Amino acid sequence: MVSPAPNSENRSLFKRTKLFDARTTDAIFYWTTLGFAGLILVLVAWLGFQLYSSAAPSIAKFGPKFLTSSKWDPVEEIYGAWPYIYGTLVSSFLALLLAVPIGLGTAIYLAELAPKWMRTPLSFLVELLAAVPSVVYGLWGRLVLIPAILPLQGWLSEHAYKWPIVGPLFDGAPMGFSMMAGGLILAIMILPFITAVSREVIKAVPPMQREAAFGLGSTHWEAIRGPILRAARSGIIGAIILGLARALGETMAITMVIGNGNEASASLLAPANTLSSKLALEFAEASGDQLPALMYLALVLFGITIVVNGFARLMIWNMARQVKGSTRG
Amino acid sequence: MAVAQPSPSTVSSRVKPLPPISKSLMTRRKGANQLMWALCILSTALAIIPLLLVLYYVTIQGVKVLNLDFFTQVQKPMGEAGGGMKHAIFGTMMMVGIASCIGLPIGILGGIFLSEFGNNRLAFYVRFAADVLNGIPSIVIGVFVYAVAVLPVSKATNGNVSFSAWAGGLALGIMMIPTIMRTTEEIVKLVPSSLREGALALGDTRWHSTFKIVLGAAKGGVITGILLAIARVSGETAPLLFTALGNNFFNSDPKQPTASLPVTIYTFATSADDGWNALAWGGAFVLVAMILVLSIAARYATQSKQ
Numbered sequence: 001m002v003s004p005a006p007n008s009e010n011r012s013l014f015k016r017t018k019l020f021d022a023r024t025t026d027a028i029f030y031w032t033t034l035g036f037a038g039l040i041l042v043l044v045a046w047l048g049f050q051l052y053s054s055a056a057p058s059i060a061k062f063g064p065k066f067l068t069s070s071k072w073d074p075v076e077e078i079y080g081a082w083p084y085i086y087g088t089l090v091s092s093f094l095a096l097l098l099a100v101p102i103g104l105g106t107a108i109y110l111a112e113l114a115p116k117w118m119r120t121p122l123s124f125l126v127e128l129l130a131a132v133p134s135v136v137y138g139l140w141g142r143l144v145l146i147p148a149i150l151p152l153q154g155w156l157s158e159h160a161y162k163w164p165i166v167g168p169l170f171d172g173a174p175m176g177f178s179m180m181a182g183g184l185i186l187a188i189m190i191l192p193f194i195t196a197v198s199r200e201v202i203k204a205v206p207p208m209q210r211e212a213a214f215g216l217g218s219t220h221w222e223a224i225r226g227p228i229l230r231a232a233r234s235g236i237i238g239a240i241i242l243g244l245a246r247a248l249g250e251t252m253a254i255t256m257v258i259g260n261g262n263e264a265s266a267s268l269l270a271p272a273n274t275l276s277s278k279l280a281l282e283f284a285e286a287s288g289d290q291l292p293a294l295m296y297l298a299l300v301l302f303g304i305t306i307v308v309n310g311f312a313r314l315m316i317w318n319m320a321r322q323v324k325g326s327t328r329g
Numbered sequence: 330m331a332v333a334q335p336s337p338s339t340v341s342s343r344v345k346p347l348p349p350i351s352k353s354l355m356t357r358r359k360g361a362n363q364l365m366w367a368l369c370i371l372s373t374a375l376a377i378i379p380l381l382l383v384l385y386y387v388t389i390q391g392v393k394v395l396n397l398d399f400f401t402q403v404q405k406p407m408g409e410a411g412g413g414m415k416h417a418i419f420g421t422m423m424m425v426g427i428a429s430c431i432g433l434p435i436g437i438l439g440g441i442f443l444s445e446f447g448n449n450r451l452a453f454y455v456r457f458a459a460d461v462l463n464g465i466p467s468i469v470i471g472v473f474v475y476a477v478a479v480l481p482v483s484k485a486t487n488g489n490v491s492f493s494a495w496a497g498g499l500a501l502g503i504m505m506i507p508t509i510m511r512t513t514e515e516i517v518k519l520v521p522s523s524l525r526e527g528a529l530a531l532g533d534t535r536w537h538s539t540f541k542i543v544l545g546a547a548k549g550g551v552i553t554g555i556l557l558a559i560a561r562v563s564g565e566t567a568p569l570l571f572t573a574l575g576n577n578f579f580n581s582d583p584k585q586p587t588a589s590l591p592v593t594i595y596t597f598a599t600s601a602d603d604g605w606n607a608l609a610w611g612g613a614f615v616l617v618a619m620i621l622v623l624s625i626a627a628r629y630a631t632q633s634k635q
Contacts, residue, residue: 022534025534025536026534026535026536028536029534029535029536029539030446030535032438033438033439033441033442033445033446034442034446034451036434036435036438036439036442037438037439037442037443037451037452037455037510038451038455039435039439040435040439040455040458040459040462040506040507040510041454041455041458043458043462043503043506044458044461044462045458046477047462047465047469047470047473050473050476050477051469051472051473051476054476101372102372102375102376103372103376104372105368105369105371105372105373106369106372106373106376108369109369109370109372109373110373113366113369113370114373122373122377125377125380126376126377126380128380128384129376129379129380131560131620131621131624132380132383132384132564132617132620133564133565133566133591133616133617133620134564134565134566134567135564135566135591135594135595135598135613135616136383136387136564136594136613136616136617137383138595138598139594139598139609139610139613140382140383140386140387140613142598142599143386143598143606143610144382144386188379191376191379192376195376219358219359219361219362220362220365220366221361221362221364221365221366222358222361222362224365245464248466249464249465249466249467249468249469250466251466251467251468251566251567252566252567252591252595256595256598256599276466276468276567279468279472280468280567280570283472283475283570283571284570284571284574294472295472295476298468298469298472301466301468301469302465302466302469305464305465305466305469306461306464306465309460309461309464313460
């Protein structure tokens with residue numbers, strides 16, 4: 001007798017036993033993969049909730065004043081996050097100030113101006129920047145960069161503090177470990193992200209735009225400045241915000257060069273701390289009231305990065321929609 | 330019916346000729362063009378130089394300390410010459426292993442869910458959550474794992490077990506999930522549906538066809554995702570700072586604090602001891618070399634499948 005062809009009725013999980021038939025195993029498959037996927041939702045929700053509940057004693061004690069007060073004293077059990085929020089914002093802003101022009105220039109060069117044979121190796125090199133771990137940047141920053149910028153800092157501290165508007169930026173003794181070093185290292189670290197995303201966005205502009213500009217007699221720069229950058233604008237803004245998000249969360253390299261200052265100072269030469277570096281430095285030995293306060297810091301950092309990341313996603317999604325629209329028309 | 334056509338002579342008499350472009354305007358435009366070219370080349374140089382400097386110093390200073398001792402000995406106390414990073418290298422391997430046991434199943438199965446059944450509301454939220462998880466600073470993840478895997482365990486065991494390699498591995502595993510999930514989803518989506526439908530038409534079950542046929546075709550891409558996730562995670566320091574803490578000695582017990590390459594580099598680099606600083610460069614070289622090898626292997630995995 002010929003055995004019947006296998007179908008969902010008689011195929012089973014175990015060939016000998018008819019433990020589960022195919023319909024059931026497919027259902028198990030669906031629900032198992034769904035379960036594992038849902039685990040991520042659970043994880044993220046749990047993360048947010050756990051941060052909040054661990055920080056709750058501190059939130060109850062200090063409330064929103066935590067965000068603006070400047071005193072962080074574990075002995076007296078008074079905590080304020082402002083110097084660290086300030087440090088995070090200023091170091092990220094400095095990093096963007098340096099990384100955006102350089103990143104955009106590199107992206108334009110890689111996407112438009114570089115000879116074809118150079119594009120892949122150069123892009124590979126820029127992406128290599130992103131693969132180097134943060135702690136290696138910190139090591140290099142501490143042992144190579146800081147000694148290298150000490151002479152510059154010495155000069156600035158001696159001469160620049162008298163300058164009219166920017167004077168206060170260079171106030172104080174040059175110690176090497178400073179906001180300046182932090183901003184520099186951070187700029188190097190977010191550069192590859194801004195460059196890579198901007199490059200993709202510029203490459204995605206339909207060639208028709210470029211050809212049309214050339215057809216009207218523009219120089220290469222005018223073609224870039226006009227149609228190409230205009231079309232790539234929201235994508236580039238998305239890249240910048242993505243770089244910002246990266247800078248906000250960066251921990252190790254910044255901890256190793258920024259000097260553990262606990263005051264919000266206008267001077268770039270002064271040591272400082274960011275939300276993440278403060279956490280890195282104090283968390284391991286924290287006890288008692290200090291722990292909820294540190295959790296509060298983590299919660300603030302968590303909130304800031306979620307908002308900024310969400311913004312970046314929105315901009316990049318917006319850009320994708322625009323490109324689709326323009327190629328249709 | 331005759332339509333009046335403008336003859337060339339009438340057109341040219343009605344249209345004013347354009348004035349010739351002024352020479353100074355052209356020079357200005359060309360000058361601006363050259364300037365931008367120069368600035369873009371300068372930017373690219375400024376972007377590449379730090380990378381070259383970092384790689385240069387890591388290689389030169391790192392190779393100086395790489396000898397057999399480096400890989401077979403544990404660190405010596407501050408002030409004593411010599412020593413190595415055996416405990417750190419082993420610790421990293423152990424914790425990446427633990428992390429993979431957590432990150433691989435969730436990432437791959439979740440990615441399969443998103444690509445096979447992924448057109449509904451739940452899938453949208455799952456993708457969104459994966460993006461959020463990817464963007465969370467690694468130190469916040471470390472803080473979370475401290476709150477759920479170190480503190481409670483410490484209270485339950487009366488302080489016997491607190492910082493552990495399990496907790497460190499958990500933190501790293503959580504970080505692996507979004508990368509693997511996204512790569513798996515992308516790659517599985519690329520498998521032509523004819524392959525899938527052919528298997529189903531021959532009477533195969535959903536799960537069998539997915540695992541054997543679709544995943545078989547997507548194998549290279551999935552392995553790429555895994556290798557890239559491992560490369561990224563093995564360089565992470567912050568999530569290990571208060572989960573696995575660190576250890577001056579060799580430790581193979583996952584219930585105890587464990588040294589890892591990044592954390593040891595951090596400790597050595599921030600110390601005042603010259604010997605330890607030198608060892609830090611060596612550790613950095615090993616770490617960067619490891620990540621480079623993994624990344625190249627990842628690229629190779631995708632290419633050989635084509």
